[in-house]
Amino acid sequence: MNQTPRANRLHIGLxxxxxxxxxxxxxxxxxxxxxxxxELPGTTTDPVFKNFELLPLGPCVLIDTAGLDDTxxxxxxxxxxxxxxxxxxxxxxxxxxxxxxIDAFEKQxxxxxxxxxLPVIKVVTKADTAPVNYIQQAKDELGPPVLAVDSYTxxxxxxxxxxxxxxxxxxxxxxxxxxxxxxxxxxxILVCPIDSSAPRGRLxxxxxQTLRDLLDxxxxxxxxxxxxxxxxxxxxxAPPDLVITDxxxxxxxxxxxxxxxxxxxxxxxFARYKGDLPTLLAGTAAIPQLKNGDRVLIAEACTHHxxxxxxxxxxIPRLLKQLSGVELDIQHSSGYHYPDDLxxxxxxxxxxxxxxxxxxxxxxxxxxxEAGVPIVNYGLFLAYAQGILPRVLEPxxxxxx
Ligand code: SF4
Numbered sequence: 132m133n134q135t136p137r138a139n140r141l142h143i144g145l146x147x148x149x150x151x152x153x154x155x156x157x158x159x160x161x162x163x164x165x166x167x168x169x170e171l172p173g174t175t176t177d178p179v180f181k182n183f184e185l186l187p188l189g190p191c192v193l194i195d196t197a198g199l200d201d202t203x204x205x206x207x208x209x210x211x212x213x214x215x216x217x218x219x220x221x222x223x224x225x226x227x228x229x230x231x232x233i234d235a236f237e238k239q240x241x242x243x244x245x246x247x248x249l250p251v252i253k254v255v256t257k258a259d260t261a262p263v264n265y266i267q268q269a270k271d272e273l274g275p276p277v278l279a280v281d282s283y284t285x286x287x288x289x290x291x292x293x294x295x296x297x298x299x300x301x302x303x304x305x306x307x308x309x310x311x312x313x314x315x316x317x318x319x320i321l322v323c324p325i326d327s328s329a330p331r332g333r334l335x336x337x338x339x340q341t342l343r344d345l346l347d348x349x350x351x352x353x354x355x356x357x358x359x360x361x362x363x364x365x366x367x368x369a370p371p372d373l374v375i376t377d378x379x380x381x382x383x384x385x386x387x388x389x390x391x392x393x394x395x396x397x398x399x400x401f402a403r404y405k406g407d408l409p410t411l412l413a414g415t416a417a418i419p420q421l422k423n424g425d426r427v428l429i430a431e432a433c434t435h436h437x438x439x440x441x442x443x444x445x446x447i448p449r450l451l452k453q454l455s456g457v458e459l460d461i462q463h464s465s466g467y468h469y470p471d472d473l474x475x476x477x478x479x480x481x482x483x484x485x486x487x488x489x490x491x492x493x494x495x496x497x498x499x500x501e502a503g504v505p506i507v508n509y510g511l512f513l514a515y516a517q518g519i520l521p522r523v524l525e526p527x528x529x530x531x532x
Pocket of ligand 1: 431432433434484486487
């Protein structure tokens with residue numbers, strides 16, 4: 132975590148009046164006492180920076196700032212420094228003190244954030260003891276939503292974390308699908324089965340995106356059906372640097388490939404690209420723990436046309452049954468629908484999420500973690516089911532330790 136350069140971290144700034152509770156909120160988010168908290172207004176003079184990891188989003192830096200209403204001798208200097216921070220952050224948290232009136236000060240600050248095109252999260256601190264009606268008043272004055280958070284009891288902190296994840300720019304910490312991890316001018320084979328579940332006349336999005344990513348990094352790619360893999364291997368004068376297959380063809384590709392040839396799948400690339408590979412991998416530990424009657428959610432991020440032997444509704448339920456040997460209550464969700472009450476599930480198996488952005492997928496993973504429910508994606512589940520998880524993760528070993 133400490134190796135991530137600060138510039139690559141998501142910058143989140145806390146802004147507001149003196150004594151609004153910014154430093155206490157800073158400490159509550161970070162989980163340790165770092166910013167000096169005091170009842171005396173103006174305790175924070177220079178901005179305080181802290182690197183931290185916000186799961187499952189990744190590396191962030193939280194910045195506590197001096198109150199923008201600082202009237203002391205050094206006030207103008209401190210206000211200038213705070214204003215410079217506004218230009219550096221990706222997300223602004225406007226901290227509201229329920230014991231101070233909302234007036235033009237907050238409205239101007241909000242306008243300043245809007246001019247910078249910053250996502251803003253409005254937070255009323257000291258929520259557990261705040262005067263009744265204050266939240267509604269804040270919504271009326273500044274517009275909804277307004278979160279109620281108490282830094283000392285933890286009220287509302289989870290929701291704040293969710294809002295931060297949702298507010299993160301779509302391209303935050305965007306990684307290449309695979310191109311940046313391969314030696315220059317590598318040769319890859321992409322295995323794209325054309326069976327009854329393949330759409331007519333085109334490749335699917337993960338295959339197309341992977342191909343484009345390899346081209347962007349000046350690698351070469353040979354695209355074949357699983358039935359033609361042996362011909363592609365014979366045609367090459369040296370073994371390929373990587374074979375990427377549809378996860379549904381894992382068994383046959385694994386069997387055909389010499390063990391020394393690296394293998395992974397499109398769905399595993401997407402676990403890393405759209406989600407969080409270590410968290411989704413950790414979810415596989417729940418598969419052998421499933422018990423009779425456990426409820427499992429199979430979630431897909433789009434409502435594609437279902438084919439015979441559909442992966443989500445037929446193949447994965449069949450494999451789950453074989454693997455666990457117990458009777459499970461398998462439920463499905465698709466498209467934008469993703470249940471709120473995730474804690475009823477013993478496991479979530481999510482698709483590769485090619486149709487939603489990274490922020491949405493991270494938000495789904497976060498919801499699962501908050502509910503204490505393990506989550507895996509299709510590729511990891513299928514590799515686990517075939518007993519080849521270690522092999523298909525070899526290309527990412529350095530990211531998993
Ligand atoms: S969003 Fe999910 S279900 Fe839809 S095509 Fe992509 S991987 Fe498949």
